[in-house]
Amino acid sequence: MALDKSTFETLVPSRFVTFTFPNPSSLSASGDRRLLRVAVLDSPIQPTPSPRVAAMLVPSxxxxxxxxxxxxxxxxxxxxxxxxxxLILIGEQPADGRGSALGFRRQMECERSRREGLEESLKPLVLALSPRICFEIGVPEVTFLSYEDNLVASVTLEVCIGEFVGEMLVEDVEIERGSGCGEREFRRRLRFKRMPNLVQTQVRIVPRENHGETEGGFRIEEMQYRIDARVLVHPYLAPMVASLSLIGFHIDERIRKGLRPKAFCAGVGGGALLAFLSGQLGFEVLGVDVDEMVLRVAKQYFGLEDGDFLRVVVGDAIEWIERVASWKTEGTLVAGYSRDLSVADGMDGKFDVIMVDLDSSDASTGLVAPPLEFVRKPVLLAARSLLCEFGILVINVIPPDRFYYGTMINEVRDVFHDLYEIDVGNGENFVLIATVASIRDCSAYDVSFIMKLNSILSGAYMDSIRKI
Structure with a gap:
């Protein structure tokens, strides 16, 4: 059915329309015009008096x-x-109905010339899809945005569906490590369809065999890899671990007594943080994730292994914190949760650190971390009760705005003794650190645990911790 030509004359918040259009720059083998898929999305925010319209070509x-x-x-x-x-998104019409990234290899020169020629030929279409208000002072300039990332090639390993997170994708990717460095880096990633632009989890992978580095020497889909759990490549995980330097003296004392420090991780994802705490730093780790399928993917593809010192539980992490806190302080046992609580009891004591990596993913509002449910006084009090005398609460924060972040800081400050912050430096994440008690100044001591952190993490993260 043909589109009504007036459809695009006005802006309607959140309206999403897709259709096909003959490619003005490409013919099929039979001489027919190939089809483009055109998708037009209006912002969910009410239009301004001077709206901005732009188009973007889908990378080949x-x-x-x-x-x-x-x-x-x-x-x-x-x-x-x-x-x-x-935003008007224009790309080749997919040959079939598959909706996930099935793998590709970037071709820089071919892509550049294709984009330049196609943009010029599509300007009349973009003008036709612009709202009438844009023409009040003449014909507007056509703006094409470019999409660039460091992805060189990818191959899909599995697409599956989790009960809570929905459809998800596991992929191996090759990325650029920097201009002119000539090195190839490979990673395994987990993405959710509900927020496809966000990489939920990524770990470094290393080819099991030695292959040449020349172009075309091997293809990513032909390789077998092993997980390199010694390095944290997800942007905010290393800063979260760096926060442990604040209680380095306390952790040193535990280790000298022959005890393992204990960590609780609210949110597991691919398990990179849990594996690093256990394997590289010698922690006893307990993790809770709401989706059983996510835990299956973490074990199958990301190297997460249950063992004597690393255990995972299926459940809502916020509810779990409240249940266990109630059980430990009041002896109240909630029906149906005896197994989960026995796991907590098996940790034999309180935690040195609780690390929170939870988000409230809603494409209509963007990513927010942690979810609002966590920043409630009963939850924060429950978390505090599960920490030892010198314990810390470490939260990955992605605030939608400064007001949200300021409000969150005030809520946490009401429950904990001191607050510290690390700016991850990516324009998105902050690591918020809350302490149960005053932190002992270790600057005059050679603390073995802090020295170890310095040897396996960037010292810049520890140097950037600031009290707020």
Whole structure:
């Protein structure tokens, strides 16, 4: 059915329309015009008096990627350009109905020339899809945004569906390590369809065999890999671990007594943080994640292994904290949760650190971490009761705005003794650290645990910890 030509004359918040259009720059083998998929999304924010409209070409061979083929992906692209009222996404019509990233290899020169020629030929289409208000002072300039990342190649390992997180994708990728360095780096990633532009988990992987580094020497899908759990590559995980330097003296004392320090992780994902705490730092670790399928993926693809010193439980981490706190302080046992509580009892005591990596993913508002449910006084009090005398609460924070972050800081400050912060430096994440008691100054001592942290993490993260 033909589109009504007036459909695009006005801006309608959150309206999403897709259709096909003949490619003006490409013919099929039979001489027919190939089809383009055109997707038009209006911002969920009410339009401004002077709306901005832009178009973007889907990178070649990434038409199936959720970033470009789904409404949540499209919305995140729009929201990443502040002030944009309408984003017109244009790419090759996928050959079939598959909706996930099936793998690709980037071709830089071919892609550049294709993009330049196609942009010029599509300007009339973009003008036709612009709202009438844009023409009040003449014909507007057509703006094409470019999408660039460090992805060189990818191959999909599995697409599956979790009860709580929905459809998810496990992929191996090759990325650029920097301009002109000539090195290849490979990672395994987990992405959720509900927020396809966000990498939920990534770990470094290393080819099991030695292959040449020349272009075309081998293809990523032909390789077998092993997980390199010695390095944290996800942007905010190393800063979260660096926060342990604040209680380095206390952890040293535990280790000298022959005891393992204990960590509770609210949210597991691929398990990179848990594996690092256990394998590299000698912690006894307990993790809780709400989705059983996520834990299956973590064990199958990301090297997470249950053992004597690393255990995972399926459950809502916030509820779990409240249940265990109630049980430990009041002896109240909630029906149906005896197994979970026995795991906590097996940890034999309180935790030295609680690390919170939970988010409230909603494509319409963007990513927020932690969810609002966590920043409630009963939950914060419960978390505090599970920490030892010198314990710390470490939270990965992605605030939607400064007001949210300021309010959160005040809520946490009401429950804990002191607050510290690490700015991850990516323009998105902060690590908030709350202490049960005053932190002992270790600057005049050679603390073995802090020296170990310095040897396996960037010291810059520890140097950037500031009291707030």
């Amino acid at each position: 061979h990434r038409e199936h990627d959720w970033i470009f083929s789904t409404e949540p992906g499209h919305l995140q692209l729009l929201l990443s350009s502040p002030g944009l009222s309408r």
